[in-house]
Amino acid sequence: MNDIQWYFPKTLEEVQPHLKRDGVKLHGGGTWILRGSMRGIKGLVDLGKLELHSFRKDSQTVEMGAGMTYAETIRSMTTINPDHILVKALQHAASTPLRNIITLGGTIFSFPVWSDLMGPLIALDADVVLMGERSEAYSITEYVKSSALRKESLITHVRFKNIGWNAYYYREVKTSFDYPAFTITILLKKNKNLIEDTRIVVVGCAGKFSRVKKIEDYLKGKTTDSLEIDGIAQTHELKFTKKRSLEPAYLEHCAGVQIERSISELTRG
Amino acid sequence: MSDMLNIGKPVQKMDSLSLATGTERFTDDFHVENPLYCAILYSPHAHAEIKKIDTSTALKVPGVVDIIHYNNVPRVLHTTAGQGYPEPSPYDTLLFDRRVRFVGDRVALVAAETVQSAHQALEKIIVDYKPLEPVFDPERAMDKDTPKLHVDDEHAMIPATYEPEKNLAAEVKISFGDMKKGFEQADFIEDHTYKVHYASHCAIEPHAVICYFDERGRLVIISTTQVPFHVRRIVGQVLGIPVGMIRVIKPRIGGGFGGKQEVFLEPLIALVAWRHRRAVRICLTRKEVFVSSRTRHAMRIRLRTGVKNDGRITALDMDGLMNAGAYGTHALTVISNVGSKTLPFFNKIENLNFCGRSVYTNLPVGGAYRGYGATQGYFAFNQQIDTIARRTDKDVLEYIKRWHIKEGETSEVFKALGEGKEGVAQAIRSCKLDECIDRGSEAIEWYKKRAKRIKVGKNMVKGVGAAVSMQGSGIPKIDMAACSMKMNEDGSFNLYVGATDIGTGSDTILAQIAGEVLRVPTQKIIVLSSDTDLTPFDTGAYASSTTYVSGKAVEKCAHDIAEQLKKVASGMLGTEQKNLFLDSEKAIDKNTKKSVTFTDIALSSMYEKDQFQIQAHASQTVDESPPPFIAQFAEIDVDLETGKLKVVKFVSAVDCGQPINPKLAEGQVEGAAVNGISYTLCEDYNFDSIGRMTNPTFWDYKIFNIRDIPEMETILVGSHEETGPFGAKSVGEIAINGPAPAIAKALYDAAGIRVYELPITSQKVWKLLQEEKPV
Amino acid sequence: MEGLFIINGSEKKLSFDSGDILLNVLRANGFTEVKSGCHEGQCGSCVILLNEELVNSCQVFAAAAVGKDIVTIKGIGDIHSPHPMQEAFVETGAVQCGFCIPGVVLAAYYLLKNNPDPDDEEICRALDGNLCRCTGYVKIHEAVKLAAKRMAENV
Structure with missing residues (x-):
C-alpha cells in the first residue's frame, strides 16, 4: 500500500497550500475516497478539525458548513421545516451509519449519480462557497459542470434561499437501502391555487441531471384546477442509459409516471 | 404437552447473551501467532487453458513465502461438496487445474507475511491463457458441437449417470404408469416452462479458515463450516494425510444456509500450512463469496x-x-x-x-x-x-x-x-x-x-x-449423528454433539431434548459441539437433519443416562429400578415417594459406592x-x-x-x-x-x-x-x-x-x- | 503511524499504517467484537460509536479517528452485566447466528439514546444500515420495542 501523508489543518489558511499539490486529496467523510481507488493518493487532508459545521439561517438564506453530515443536515433543517426537501431526500439516503459519515461537501465535490443530495440542491438553486484559487460563491450547476472550479478548491459552505415552497421527492430504488437509479425533486410555489413557480430536477438521467423545463413552463402561471396532468409524463423528454439491469425505456416510463404523480400530489387540494 | 419442562418452551438460546455482548468468537476472531496470510488469484476468463504461469517476479515481493498453482500442487480429484462418503457429487475438482472454467475460478494462491504483500504479489503473477470457447447456455450445454468442460479423468464415486463427455454432470429419471395413456385421458394439457435464477446465500459472515499446528504437531483447522467432519475427511483425502493428524474446530458460525457446506477453502489453506508447517489464515472478501464460493x-x-x-x-x-x-x-x-x-x-x-x-x-x-x-x-x-x-x-x-x-x-x-x-x-x-x-x-x-x-x-x-x-x-439411511454425555457432581451434564450449530440454535434444541428426558432445566446441560477431537461424529448441518436425526441421538443417549441414574438411585433407596422415575432433578420412588437428588446420585457414583462415571453415548441413523x-x-x-x-x-x-x-x-x-x-x-x-x-x-x-x-x-x-x-x-x-x-x-x-x-x-x-x- | 484512541472508556495507543481502515485496526488489536461482513459500508456488522455517532468502521480511516472516543458492543454492557438492549435481544429470540448482532444492538442502542420512544417506522429507519440474513428482522424489531419499554420504565 502506498504511504499516505496525513495533514490535519486547524484553519482554512492551513488547507490552502495543499489544494494545489498533486496526489493530495481532501478528506471529509471519506466514503467517496474509499469507494474509489486509493492508487496514486499521496496525501490526505483531513477536514475534521475545521469549523465547517456551522448552520446559519435567517428569513432570507440558509447557510450550512460543507463538513456537515447528512444526519446533521437533517437535524438542522428539521428545525426550519420538517417537510423541507432536504429532510425528505436525505432521510432516505444510504443508511443510518452512513448518514453520520457522508458530508455535504464530499457529495457536491464528487457528485455520484445516485446522490440524494444533488437533486434538492440543484432545485434550490444553491450556491457553493469556495475557498482556494477562485474564492467566491458559484451556483451549484456551474460548480458541477466546471472541472476547473472543482480543482484546487475547497467547498466551505452551501447556501440557498430560505423558501417555503412545497416539496416532493422520489427515488427509484429496489430496496430501501439502495442507490437510486434516478431521483425526482419538485419544488412548487403556490399562491392559493395559482402555481407561481416550480422547479423540477431529475438526477440520474443521461447528462447526469436535468431540469424538466417543459413541464415547469407548462405549470407556471396555471391554477391547480386547470391542470391536465394526465399525459404530462410524455413530455418530459428525459433520456436514460441502461443502468444495472434497468433498461432506458423502463426508466423513461417510470420517470414520467412519477413526475406526473408528484405534480398531482403537490397540486392537490 | 403440559407436563413438559423444556420441550415446546421458548428457552433462551444458550449462546445468545454471549453473542449479544460480543464475547463469542467466530473463525476470523481467533488469534494465532505469526500466521501467513493468503490471497487468491482468480481467472478473468470463463474458459481457458493456462499455457504458462510465471511467478518469479511475484515471489520477489518482500514477505511472499509461497505461491501455489496447478504446477506445484498434488493433482487429486475430489469434490468440494461436504457430503457423506462416497459422495454423490462427481470428482471433478482439483486444488488448481491447468484449465479454468469460470470467471472466478482459482488460478493461484499467494501466502505471505502480510495481507499487503500477498495482494501485491497477486498483481505480479503473469498468466498466459489460451482462451477456449465458453458455454453459457445450459440448454446448449449437451449439444454435440458445444465445448466440453471436463475432459480428463473426472469420474463419479457412485453408480450414477455421469457423462462429462456430454457436459452432463448428473441425470435422474423415474417413471410410473403409462404417460401416453395418461395424456390421452386428459381433457386438456397444461404445458409451462419455469425458470429460477442464481442467488447468493449472503451469510453475513464471509468464509474464513485458520490453520495452525498444535503443541504435538497436529494440524488444527478452525473453519466457517457446516460440516466439520466432512472437512476433516476431505482435507485428509486431498492432502494425503491421515485424518488422525487433523482436528477441525467449528466455532460460532455467522450463518450458512448451505453456502458453508462446501469444502473448497480448507484444503487450500491446510496445504499451505502443511507445506510450511506454519499457521495460515484467510478470510474471503464479499466479492469472493459472491463469485467464487457457491x-x-x-x-x-x-x-x-x-x-x-x-x-x-x-x-x-x-x-x-x-x-x-x-x-x-x-x-x-x-x-x-x-x-x-x-x-x-x-x-x-x-x-x-x-x-x-x-x-x-x-x-x-x-x-x-x-x-x-x-x-x-x-x-x-x-x-x-x-x-x-x-x-x-x-x-x-x-x-x-x-x-x-x-x-x-x-x-x-x-x-x-x-x-x-x-x-x-x-x-x-x-x-x-x-x-x-x-x-x-x-x-x-x-x-x-x-x-x-x-x-x-x-x-x-x-x-x-x-x-x-x-x-x-x-x-434416510445416509445421515448419521452421534453424541455422548456425562454427569457432574452438581447434577449438571456435559453433552457432546457432532451436530453443527451454525446459528440455528441447535445446541439449545439438543440441550432441551436431553433436559426433557432427564427432567432437568435446559441450563443444566452444558453443550460442546462440533470439534472433531472432542465430540462424536455427525454428518453436519444440512438437509434439515439436526433436530430430527441428531435430536434423536441425544434423546437415546439421555435415556441411557436416565437408566444409569435410576440404577444408582435404586441402590441408594433400596428399591427396584423399575419403581423409579425422574423429576425435579431427583430420582423418585413412585410408591414410597422417597427420593434421592441427582447431586447425591452423582456424588455416590463418583466417590462412594461401586464407583463409575455416569456417561453414555448414542448414534442415530434414520429409516x-x-x-x-x-x-x-x-x-x-x-x-x-x-x-x-x-x-x-x-x-x-x-x-x-x-x-x-x-x-x-x-x-x-x-x-x-x-x-x-x-x-x-x-x-x-x-x-x-x-x-x-x-x-x-x-x-x-x-x-x-x-x-x-x-x-x-x-x-x-x-x-x-x-x-x-x-x-x-x-x-x-x-x-x-x-x-x-x-x-x-x-x-x-x-x-x-x-x-x-x-x-x-x-x-x-x-x-x-x-x-x-x-x- | 501511531495514535491514541479512547476505546470503551480506556485509552489505547495503537499503531497502524497511514492508509489503514479503522475496522481492520480495531480487529488487529483484539477488538474482534467488531465484525467485518463486506468492507463496503453496506452490511453494518462493523458499526461502532465514534464520538457518540453510529458509523461503519469500515468507512473510516484510522488516521482520521485518532483521539476520538470509540464504543464497541463490549462498551455498553458485558456478559456479567448486560445492557437492557442486549437482554431484550436474548429474550425475544432476536439472536440467531449473532454475527450481525453486535452491530444491530449498537444501532438500536444509538437510536434509544437519541429517541427513547421510537415508533415502528423510526425503529426501521434506525436499523436500515444493518443486514441480517437469519432472523427476517421480525424479532429484532420486537427486541428494540421491548428494550425501549423497559428502559422507559426504569428511568
Missing part, C-alpha cells in the same frame, strides 16, 4: 400436466435442467430433490415421469442452498396447480386439500428417488397441512381478498397468492425422513402503471411436528421467508457477455433490510411425529419454498399476468403488463 442452482423446469375437467391430473411430466456451473458439486442431489420433494406432494397421480439433468456451464458454481431443489421445484409446481385450479374453476386451496398426500398415505417417489441412490419407502405419519391452509388463509383473509382485485389508492391493485410445500427431515408441511400466503399491492410490486403481508403456517423451541422455530421460518421474498423480488446475478458477474457487492446485489419487510405472521401448527424426538420434525429449510410461487400467484390474482421466470422485478412486471393481455 450459489443457488439456476434451473429450467418444464411441467406438462394432463388434466380432466374435474381437476384430476391424469399425467404429470416434469423435466428439469439444472445449471451446475463449472463444477458438479451437489449436481446430482439438488436436481433429484426437485423431483423427490415435489412429486410425492400430489401422490395420487398415477402416470408420472421425471427427468432431471445437471449440466456444466462456464458460470459460477452451484451448491447447497436452503431448500435444495425443493425451492426450485415448488416454484413451478405451485404455479402449475394455480393454473389448473383456475382453469377448472376451483379454489386453489380446496384443490390442494383434495389432492395432497395425507397421513397414512405414501408415494412411490419416496422409494424411487433418493440422494444419489434409491430412496426409502415411507408412509406419512404426521401431516397437518389442511390446518396450515385453514389458519394461514384466515390470517391473510383469503376469501375476502382473492379474486377481488381491491384497488389501493389510484394505481395499485391487491392480490393474494398461496403456496404449499414439504421438505424432509434428514436423509424415514418425515416431511414438514407448510402453507404460505402473500398479499401484494401491484402498481399497474410501473409494475412495482410490494409484499404487504406474508403468512407462513407450518407443521414441523412438535416445535422443540417455538421461538427458535419461528425464527427459522421468518428468516427463510424473508430470504425467499428478497430472492424473489430483488436478488439476482447479472452476467456480462464474457460470463463475469457484474454485481458482486452488496451495493448492487441487494438483499432486504428491516425497512423492506412486509408484515410477517408465523403460525406453528403443532403435530406429533412419532418417529421424531418428542414428536419433532424439521423446520430449517421449508419456509424458503413458498415466497416465490406465492408472490407470483398473487401477481396473477391482482393483475392477470403470470411470471414464469424469476426474479419478479418491477421492470419485468411492467413489460408483461404491456406485452400480455392481462386476464
Whole structure:
C-alpha cells in the first residue's frame, strides 16, 4: 500500500497550500475516497478539525458548513421545516451509519449519480462557497459542470434561499437501502391555487441531471384546477442509459409516471 | 404437552447473551501467532487453458513465502461438496487445474507475511491463457458441437449417470404408469416452462479458515463450516494425510444456509500450512463469496400436466435442467430433490415421469442452498396447480386439500428417488397441512381478498397468492449423528454433539431434548459441539437433519443416562429400578415417594459406592425422513402503471411436528421467508457477455433490510411425529419454498399476468403488463 | 503511524499504517467484537460509536479517528452485566447466528439514546444500515420495542 501523508489543518489558511499539490486529496467523510481507488493518493487532508459545521439561517438564506453530515443536515433543517426537501431526500439516503459519515461537501465535490443530495440542491438553486484559487460563491450547476472550479478548491459552505415552497421527492430504488437509479425533486410555489413557480430536477438521467423545463413552463402561471396532468409524463423528454439491469425505456416510463404523480400530489387540494 | 419442562418452551438460546455482548468468537476472531496470510488469484476468463504461469517476479515481493498453482500442487480429484462418503457429487475438482472454467475460478494462491504483500504479489503473477470457447447456455450445454468442460479423468464415486463427455454432470429419471395413456385421458394439457435464477446465500459472515499446528504437531483447522467432519475427511483425502493428524474446530458460525457446506477453502489453506508447517489464515472478501464460493442452482423446469375437467391430473411430466456451473458439486442431489420433494406432494397421480439433468456451464458454481431443489421445484409446481385450479374453476386451496398426500398415505417417489441412490419407502405419519391452509388463509383473509382485485389508492391493485410445500427431515439411511454425555457432581451434564450449530440454535434444541428426558432445566446441560477431537461424529448441518436425526441421538443417549441414574438411585433407596422415575432433578420412588437428588446420585457414583462415571453415548441413523408441511400466503399491492410490486403481508403456517423451541422455530421460518421474498423480488446475478458477474457487492446485489419487510405472521401448527424426538420434525429449510410461487400467484390474482421466470422485478412486471393481455 | 484512541472508556495507543481502515485496526488489536461482513459500508456488522455517532468502521480511516472516543458492543454492557438492549435481544429470540448482532444492538442502542420512544417506522429507519440474513428482522424489531419499554420504565 502506498504511504499516505496525513495533514490535519486547524484553519482554512492551513488547507490552502495543499489544494494545489498533486496526489493530495481532501478528506471529509471519506466514503467517496474509499469507494474509489486509493492508487496514486499521496496525501490526505483531513477536514475534521475545521469549523465547517456551522448552520446559519435567517428569513432570507440558509447557510450550512460543507463538513456537515447528512444526519446533521437533517437535524438542522428539521428545525426550519420538517417537510423541507432536504429532510425528505436525505432521510432516505444510504443508511443510518452512513448518514453520520457522508458530508455535504464530499457529495457536491464528487457528485455520484445516485446522490440524494444533488437533486434538492440543484432545485434550490444553491450556491457553493469556495475557498482556494477562485474564492467566491458559484451556483451549484456551474460548480458541477466546471472541472476547473472543482480543482484546487475547497467547498466551505452551501447556501440557498430560505423558501417555503412545497416539496416532493422520489427515488427509484429496489430496496430501501439502495442507490437510486434516478431521483425526482419538485419544488412548487403556490399562491392559493395559482402555481407561481416550480422547479423540477431529475438526477440520474443521461447528462447526469436535468431540469424538466417543459413541464415547469407548462405549470407556471396555471391554477391547480386547470391542470391536465394526465399525459404530462410524455413530455418530459428525459433520456436514460441502461443502468444495472434497468433498461432506458423502463426508466423513461417510470420517470414520467412519477413526475406526473408528484405534480398531482403537490397540486392537490 | 403440559407436563413438559423444556420441550415446546421458548428457552433462551444458550449462546445468545454471549453473542449479544460480543464475547463469542467466530473463525476470523481467533488469534494465532505469526500466521501467513493468503490471497487468491482468480481467472478473468470463463474458459481457458493456462499455457504458462510465471511467478518469479511475484515471489520477489518482500514477505511472499509461497505461491501455489496447478504446477506445484498434488493433482487429486475430489469434490468440494461436504457430503457423506462416497459422495454423490462427481470428482471433478482439483486444488488448481491447468484449465479454468469460470470467471472466478482459482488460478493461484499467494501466502505471505502480510495481507499487503500477498495482494501485491497477486498483481505480479503473469498468466498466459489460451482462451477456449465458453458455454453459457445450459440448454446448449449437451449439444454435440458445444465445448466440453471436463475432459480428463473426472469420474463419479457412485453408480450414477455421469457423462462429462456430454457436459452432463448428473441425470435422474423415474417413471410410473403409462404417460401416453395418461395424456390421452386428459381433457386438456397444461404445458409451462419455469425458470429460477442464481442467488447468493449472503451469510453475513464471509468464509474464513485458520490453520495452525498444535503443541504435538497436529494440524488444527478452525473453519466457517457446516460440516466439520466432512472437512476433516476431505482435507485428509486431498492432502494425503491421515485424518488422525487433523482436528477441525467449528466455532460460532455467522450463518450458512448451505453456502458453508462446501469444502473448497480448507484444503487450500491446510496445504499451505502443511507445506510450511506454519499457521495460515484467510478470510474471503464479499466479492469472493459472491463469485467464487457457491450459489443457488439456476434451473429450467418444464411441467406438462394432463388434466380432466374435474381437476384430476391424469399425467404429470416434469423435466428439469439444472445449471451446475463449472463444477458438479451437489449436481446430482439438488436436481433429484426437485423431483423427490415435489412429486410425492400430489401422490395420487398415477402416470408420472421425471427427468432431471445437471449440466456444466462456464458460470459460477452451484451448491447447497436452503431448500435444495425443493425451492426450485415448488416454484413451478405451485404455479402449475394455480393454473389448473383456475382453469377448472376451483379454489386453489380446496384443490390442494383434495389432492395432497395425507397421513397414512405414501408415494412411490419416496422409494424411487433418493440422494444419489434409491430412496426409502415411507408412509406419512404426521401431516397437518389442511390446518396450515385453514389458519394461514384466515390470517391473510383469503376469501375476502382473492379474486377481488381491491384497488389501493389510484394505481395499485391487491392480490393474494398461496403456496404449499414439504421438505424432509434428514436423509434416510445416509445421515448419521452421534453424541455422548456425562454427569457432574452438581447434577449438571456435559453433552457432546457432532451436530453443527451454525446459528440455528441447535445446541439449545439438543440441550432441551436431553433436559426433557432427564427432567432437568435446559441450563443444566452444558453443550460442546462440533470439534472433531472432542465430540462424536455427525454428518453436519444440512438437509434439515439436526433436530430430527441428531435430536434423536441425544434423546437415546439421555435415556441411557436416565437408566444409569435410576440404577444408582435404586441402590441408594433400596428399591427396584423399575419403581423409579425422574423429576425435579431427583430420582423418585413412585410408591414410597422417597427420593434421592441427582447431586447425591452423582456424588455416590463418583466417590462412594461401586464407583463409575455416569456417561453414555448414542448414534442415530434414520429409516424415514418425515416431511414438514407448510402453507404460505402473500398479499401484494401491484402498481399497474410501473409494475412495482410490494409484499404487504406474508403468512407462513407450518407443521414441523412438535416445535422443540417455538421461538427458535419461528425464527427459522421468518428468516427463510424473508430470504425467499428478497430472492424473489430483488436478488439476482447479472452476467456480462464474457460470463463475469457484474454485481458482486452488496451495493448492487441487494438483499432486504428491516425497512423492506412486509408484515410477517408465523403460525406453528403443532403435530406429533412419532418417529421424531418428542414428536419433532424439521423446520430449517421449508419456509424458503413458498415466497416465490406465492408472490407470483398473487401477481396473477391482482393483475392477470403470470411470471414464469424469476426474479419478479418491477421492470419485468411492467413489460408483461404491456406485452400480455392481462386476464 | 501511531495514535491514541479512547476505546470503551480506556485509552489505547495503537499503531497502524497511514492508509489503514479503522475496522481492520480495531480487529488487529483484539477488538474482534467488531465484525467485518463486506468492507463496503453496506452490511453494518462493523458499526461502532465514534464520538457518540453510529458509523461503519469500515468507512473510516484510522488516521482520521485518532483521539476520538470509540464504543464497541463490549462498551455498553458485558456478559456479567448486560445492557437492557442486549437482554431484550436474548429474550425475544432476536439472536440467531449473532454475527450481525453486535452491530444491530449498537444501532438500536444509538437510536434509544437519541429517541427513547421510537415508533415502528423510526425503529426501521434506525436499523436500515444493518443486514441480517437469519432472523427476517421480525424479532429484532420486537427486541428494540421491548428494550425501549423497559428502559422507559426504569428511568
